[in-house]
Structures are given as structure tokens and as C-alpha cells.
Amino acid sequence: MENLEENFREFINEHVESTKKLRKDLWTSAWNFEVTGEEEWKNKRVELEIQLTKIYADKERFKKVKNFKDNENNFQDHDLKRHATLIFNSFESEQKDEELINKSINLMAEINDKYNNHRGHVNGEKVNDNDILKILQTSDDNDLRKKAWLASKEIGKEVAAQVIEVVHLRNEVARKLGYKNHYVMSLKQEEIDHDFLFRTLDNLKTLTDEPFRKEKSNLDQSLAKRFGIQLEDIRSWHYADPFFQEAPSHGNVDLDHIFKDQDIVDLNLKFYDGIGLEVRDILERSDLYAKEGKCQHAFCTDIDKEGDVRILCNITPNEKWTSTTLHELGHAVYDKYLPHELPFYLRSPAHTMSTEAIAMLMGRLTKDEKWLKEIVNISAEDSKILLPAIESQATLAMLIFVRWGLVMVNFEKAMYEDPDQDLNTLWWDCVEKYQFVKRPENRNEPDWAAKLHLALCPVYYQNYILGELIASQLSHSISELPSKYLTNNPEAGLFLKDKYFVHGARFDWNETLEKATGEKLNPQYFIKEFIKA
Secondary structure: OHHHHHHHHHHHHHHHHHHHHHHHHHHHHHHHHHHHOOHHHHHHHHHHHHHHHHHHHOHHHHHHHHHHHHOHHHOOOHHHHHHHHHHHHHHHOOOOOHHHHHHHHHHHHHHHHHHHHOOEEEOOEEEOHHHHHHHHHHOOOHHHHHHHHHHHHHHHHHHHHHHHHHHHHHHHHHHHOOOOOHHHHHHHHOOOOHHHHHHHHHHHHHHHHHHHHHHHHHHHHHHHHHHOOOHHHOOHHHOOOOOOOOOOOEOOEOOHHHHOOOOHHHHHHHHHHHOOOOOHHHHHHOEOOOOOOOOOOOEEEEOOOOOOEEEEOOOOOOHHHHHHHHHHHHHHHHHHOOOOOOOHHHOOOOOHHHHHHHHHHHHHHHHOHHHHHHHHOOOHHHHHHHHHHHHHHHHHHHHHHHHHHHHHHHHHHHHHHOOOOOHHHHHHHHHHHHHOOOOOOOOOOOHHHHOOHHHHOOOOHHHHHHHHHHHHHHHHHHHOOOOOOOOOOHHHHHHHHHHHHHHOOOOOHHHHHHHHHOOOOOOHHHHHHHHOO
């Protein structure tokens, strides 16, 4: 067995060295494409992704990896056992022939290109995502709001057929490997137990049904009054974003106006400085403002696992983009503060949901009283009006997000079970079931395909929901520190670095959480914080 361990160490070293530069070049090309939308970078990205995927698809290499995985319980070295799991999962998902590799990657690049370069139309004028959001957040014109909402869905018609084709290709790979479909395979490779996940989600649905119904009823009454319509006439375009995934300004809570004259980057610097996590180097490498051809969304990327961490944003001075920038920098500080003495393959967050938890924890702060007082320095007038309603607004925001997440997870699961079913109807069935939003009359369009995660970040949304649960558990642990709060608390930054980030991917997500907080995932912290059932 000693020889097998030594062979595995040699394999790991060789694999890392043979892929390190290729990975860096790939992520650099991907970054350049997302920032510019230029064909040259798209082609370079495709070329490099095919090269890297072929390494993982190599059947002889996979046979070796499977042998190491089969013998992992005999390894004395914990890190070797962990490598066996992570490397096996990476290789297994790419077991496809060259034709399928080329087809899948080129198809994904085409879809990505369409999302990046598409702009909707309102009254014949091109509009970007920020333009659409501005209309939905500020306009009282019902006709204009509907046009903006329809503009947000135009991309769905352009990409739907290709997204379904991608789903079929992913299912083909999964079934050849013995899985029911890609969704089931992805959960297994992500070390998420299927039954645990849906027990947790079903419990969240049950716990949030009545609180959400009550909050949404209050919201709908205020919207009906605002727009001069009957309650039964409220539709998707009356909410403040195209998918009803975020809380609108409601009642006395209008957070956007307190950010309209703020420097969003400076607010972020002030906050992260206050917890002892340096982000200036990250921001210097980042691309923060909207421009033609650029991806209209936001993400964080670790180019090389050696310090080149960046975020992409499209900042405008409002609450959404303040929260989003806090969120993306949350991902970034996790990546940045991973110890460099960790083996290269373990120099990653414990799991996608683990890094989402940090991002969620930070993104929540725009609805936190202490943060608004100490970081934004809100006026006495705003303090008097806003702060009494902030807690209820935070609860509303979380209820809205959880119910939206349930739409995504349940729709996607069903889509992979049968991609040839009537997905347009399935989408609105899910929206009505989980969000209590009526479908538009006589509409039969692929509105689901307007959500890019379904194409570009498959089987992902459960990480957001579980990430929120983890964020509440981490928040509880921070509240038990002597200084109690996250804002202006270097002790909180040290806790995150020394108790959570420090482990990298050395342990699975739940064991990492236990090492930081003293227990594995306990949804009660989230329930107590937001549902109060």
C-alpha cells in the first residue's frame, strides 16, 4: 500500500504540473471574454477548455484515478484520501468522447456569447439589464413596466433550443456512467446527499409557506395601491426585478436613495478594512462597471490559485449593486486567504455552498442596522425612518429569495428528468406553486431560459439556499465572539480566516462547518433569524 500512496502522490504532482498553466490560461481567456465579449477570446477559451477537458476525459488516466479512489480507505494520509475523492469527481464528470467534448464546449460558448451580447428592447430602444432593473424599481407606468419585463425575457427565445440540447448532452454523459441523469450525477459529485437536500428544501417550503403568503399579501396590497390596479391583476412586471427574486422598496424602506450618492467601492473598502480583510489588490485586478459586450452579471474568479483573484461587476449606485459587490468580495476574500501551504488541489473553498455562505453573509449587510450606521453613515432622518423597518425588510428579502430558490431547484430537477416536456408550462407551474405569482395570460414562451444559471451554471441554485443556512450558522458563531458583530470587528475577520478559510478543501463542506462552528449544518439558526417559526 505504501507504493500505491507514493504512486498517487506522483500522479497528483504530475497532474497539477501538467494542468496548472493550462488552467491559468483558460481562466484568463474566460475573464477577457466576459469583460469584452470579443470573438478572439471566446475562441481561445473554447480551444483551451477542450485541451483541459481532454486531459480529464483520458480513459487511461481515469482508470488510474478510479483505482486510487477504490483504495482510498487504505491510505494513512488524510490529504491523500481527500485528493482521491476530489480528483475522482473531477475526472468522472468529463468521461466523454472527443466529438462530445468539442460539441458541448462549442455549444456552451455560443450560449454564453448570446447572454453576454444580448440587449432587450423597450419601445424600439436597446436596453441592458441595469436599464430594465431601473424601470422595474422606479417606474409607475404599468405599460412601460410590462415592456421592460418582456425585454428581460427576449433572450429566452434565442437560447432555449440550445439549452435543451445541452441538457440532453449532459444527460447522455451521466447515463453512460450509470446515473439516472445529470442532476443526480452532479449532486453526487458535489457531495450533496439527494434525500438530505430535498428534505431540507421541503422543510423550508413548509416553514415559509404562511410567513411568505402573509408578507407577499402585504406587498401586493401596497403594489396594487401604487399602480392603481386590483390585487388579482398583479403580475410579474409589478415586482422590482424580472424574476421576483429580490425584495422591492416597500413601505418606509427605500434603500436605493441612501446609496445614490455613495461611492460603492469606497463603502466596500471601508467595511472590509474594518474586519481586517484587505481587498484593494482584488479591486485593482477587477472590472467593476458596465460596458458594451461585457457580461451583465457578477462573479468572482480565482485565475491561478496563487493570488490572482478578481471580481466582475456592473456597479450602479443602488442597494442591489452595493449588496452584490459585498457578495462578490466575500467570495474573493475566501479565495485570497486560503493558506498557500495547502496542497494545490486543496487550495479551494470547501464547497461552492461554503463560499456562497461567505458571499451571502456579506451581501446581507445592506439591511444591517450597524453596517448602515457605521459604514454608510446614514443621516439622522434616514435612521429615524429606515431602521425600525430594516429587520422586517431583511426578513421579506430572505423569504422572497428562498421561495425563488425553490422555483429554480425544483424546475431544474424536473427539467433534467425530462427535458422534452413542456418546460414553458412547467416553469410557470413552479412560479405559481412557490412564489404565488400568477402566470401572464396567453403566454407560451421559454421564460425559464432567460435565467442564465440553467445553461451556464447547472445544478447550482441549491448552493445559494444551503449557503444562506450556513451564513446564519456562521453569523451565530460571530455573535458569540466578545465583540459580537461582523461590522468593524477585526475579530470576526480572524474567525473567518482562522476557523473557516484555513481548511480549504481539506474536508467536506459539513465537516468544515463543524470545525468552524462546533456543529454540522443546523438550519435552526436560519429559521430563528428569518422565519421565527
